[in-house]
Amino acid sequence: MVDALGRDRVQVGEVARRLYSRDASVIRGGRAGVICFPESTREVSACVVAAVAHGRAFVARGAGTGLTGGAVPCDEPVMVVMTRMNRILKVDAQRRLAWVEPGVVNLDLSRHLAGTGLHFAPDPSSQQSCTIGGNVANNSGGPHCLLYGVTSAHVLAVEVVLPDGEVVVLGDEDGDAAGYDLRGAFVGGEGTLGIATRICVRLTEDPPEVATLL
16 A cells, blocks of 8 residues: 555554544444555555455545444454545536546535536535535435435446456446446445445536515
């Protein structure tokens, strides 16, 4: 991992291991082992391959805002922290879609879309800090799901690093990929099927503004 990421992006110190052994839930598990901070799909794949080669499990982690213990480690796994992969790669307002990295914070995407008349509808009530990768892993809902549905309704495609390090793309920009709906199976898989490294999200038109005069 040090060869792939550099020593400054691989941490094994006691403070780091304690910090990345917790998330926002009350669930307590084991301790983090090695903590790595990839910045590209290739680096995520390298972390996964290294973990498997050394007989270690790996856990993808976003902002750690989840309340279900999804980022809590067991048996000192490799923690793959995705927060440095936080770029908005492409916005196609005409086709109402955007490609983003998993570390993009929901609110940052909304701010980026200001003025386009579009927004990313899912809001798990922590949009100021949660990441879209976490939304995808947990198929997050929140109050907006009553009108717009949960995250799976807004994900068109996902680039995924599989547990053996292979990189695949599930779904497509048109939302009508042939065959089994592997994209749908991946969303909500809580990281058990692989690590999302790029996500194509569907954008929704902003609701009309309504003013009431009394």
